[in-house]
Amino acid sequence: MNASTLPVSPSFLTLGPVLFNWRPEALRDFYFRIADEADLDSVCVGEVVCSKRTPFFAPYLPEVIERLAAAGKEVVLSSLALIMSERELDQARDLAQGEGWLVEANDVSVAAMLAGKPFAVGPLVNVYNEGTLAYLQSLGAIRVCLPAELSAPVIGTIAKAAAAEIEVQAFGRLPLAISARCYAARARNLAKDGCQYVCADDPDGMPVDTLDDEPFLAVNGTQTMSYHYMDLLAELGMLRGLGVRRFRLWPQQADMVAVARLFRGVLAGTLEPEAAAAELAALCPGVEFANGYIHGREGHALVEADD
C-alpha cells in the first residue's frame, strides 16, 4: 500500500474500554497518560465484562473522565455486555440517563434505554447487516463498532448503507465470547461468587493453550478472547476505501501511546504500513498477530499483504 493513495476523508481513532481487571490505581494512571500523551480522538471508559469489578474503579472514574475531556478527547461511557441482574440493569440505567457523554451500548437492553438520543453501539451487539443497522440508526445510533467476525466485503456493504459512523476493531485481543460462568475462577477451582478477583492476576488475559502447547485463546474472567492480537495496520487503507471512518484499539499491556502513534501515522500517510507493523511487533514482544476475519478467513489467520 502506497501511503499517498490513501483517501483524504478524516479517520478517527478510538481507544476501546479496558476489558481486563487492572488494579484501580494502575488503570487511573493508564488513563492519565492516555489523556496527556496519546493521539486519540475518543476514549471509552467503563466496565464491560464483569459487574463485580465495577466498585473498585468507580472512585477514580470522575477524575479520569475530567482529565480525558480536558485533554480534548471525546469520552465514551461503555456499558456492560451481559446484563442479568437488577443491580446490573440499574447501573446501565444510570449510564443511559446521564448527560454530557456519549454512551456505548454493549447489550441490546442498553440500546433500548438510550433510544431517542444519540448513542454508540459497541462490538458486542450483533450488527451483521444493513437491516439491523438501519433499525439501530432509527433509535439514535450515530456510531457502530462492528463485531469481530465480519469480512471486509461485509463491512463495506454495511458502511455503504450507513448514516452512522462505522468503526472496526483494528488492534488487540478480540473479544470472542461472553458467559455467565467465570473461567478465570474455574481455572483456579473457585466459584464465581467467591472468585477472589483472580482475573486481576492476568492483566493481558490468561493464555489458553491446546494440549499440544499451541497458543489458542485468552480468558478474561467471563470473557473469552483471541490469543492473537488483531493488527489491521496493513488493511487501514483498504477499509477506509470501503467507508470505514473509525478504528478501535483495544488496550493491552503494551505502550498504547506508541501503538496509537503508529495507527495515526499510517492513517495520516506519514508512516508506511510495513514500517509501522515492524514497530508494532517491537512494542509487543512475543505477541502473535492475526487479521483473518477481515480477509474472510478463520480469525486466527495471518494473511500477508499482497502488494
Added chain:
Amino acid sequence: MSTAAEPARPDLVRPELVCPAGTPAALKSAVEAGADCVYVGFRDETNARNFPGLNFSRKELDEGIAFAHAHGAKVLVAINTFPRAGQPELWHRAVDDAAAMGADALILADIGLVDYAARRHPQARLHLSVQAAASNPEAIRFYAERFGVQRVVLPRVLTVQEIAALNAKIRPVETEVFVFGGLCVMAEGRCALSSYATGQSPNVNGVCSPAAHVRYVEQAGGITSQLGGFTINRFGPGEPAGYPTLCKGRFVADGKASYLFEEPTSLNTLGMLPDLIRAGVTAFKIEGRQRGRAYVAAVVQAFRAGVDAVLAGRPVPDLDLDRITEGGRQTTGAYEKAWR
C-alpha cells in the same frame, strides 16, 4: 399426545414441550411421542443447525405443518442466523414462506429480520431465538414492545430463581427454556470461537465447530481430536474419541490441563422440572435437530411423562436418559448458581 389425568396442581401452567425435528421423519416421531410443538429450519444457512442432510425443503415443511396440525401439534420455524449484509433476500424469503405456509411461529434472532417480519407479517407470531441472548427484562421488552414478540427463548445464563423473577416482570411475554441436550456455555449468539478456529460460526453460517474442519489424528498414545487444526482433546487407547466441540475441549491454562469451559456433558433438567414449572416458564425446549428419531422420541417421551407427573402432583419418574447423553455425563448447567 398427553393423556394426563385431571391436573392435581391447577395452580400450575402446563408448559408446552418444544421438540427438535431435523428431518420430516423426526417431526413425525416427535409429534407421535407427545410433542406440543416441533421446531424446524429450512435447508440453508438461515437457521442455526445448517448441517448436511438436515432440515426441510419448502415442500417438506408444507407437509410437515399439515401432519403436525392434523395431530394437534404446532410447528415453529427457526430463521435464527444473522442475514448476510447485502443479501437479505434469502432470509426475507424464509420469513415470507414460513408465514405463508401457516407456521405457528417464527423464531428469529436478528433485529433487522425481526423488524422485517413484524412489518411484512403483522399477523405472524414471533418468538425471539436464544441466539438473540435477551437476558434481562429491558432487552425482552425491547423486542416485545417494538416488534410484538410474544415469546423469548432464554439464553443459558440464568438460574431458575432468576428466571422466576424475570417471568414476573415481563408477563404477558412468555419464556421458553432449554431442558435437555447440547449446551452452549457462552451466551448464545455472542460467541465467535468457532469462526476464530474455522472461519465458520453459528451467527453467520449456522454451524458451530463444523464437521468439515474436524480431524482425528492417531498417535502412539491414542487419538487427538482437532478443530481447524487446533487440538481440542486427546483420548487414550480404547477411550471413545468425542466430537471436538470447541468449548467442551481440554486446554492448558494456569499451568494445568482441564475442561476449562465445560466438560463434554449434556443438559438434563428432568430432576428440576417442578422448579422450572413453578418459575412460570411457558415452554420447555429440547435441543437436537441434528439427532436421530429414536433419540428425539426417547427424550420427548421422558419429558412428556415428567411434565404430566408434575402437573398431576406426582414426583417426576426416574427415567434413565444416561445412554443418550453426551459421554453419559449430565449437568443442570446455568440453572444452578454454582455452575458459574
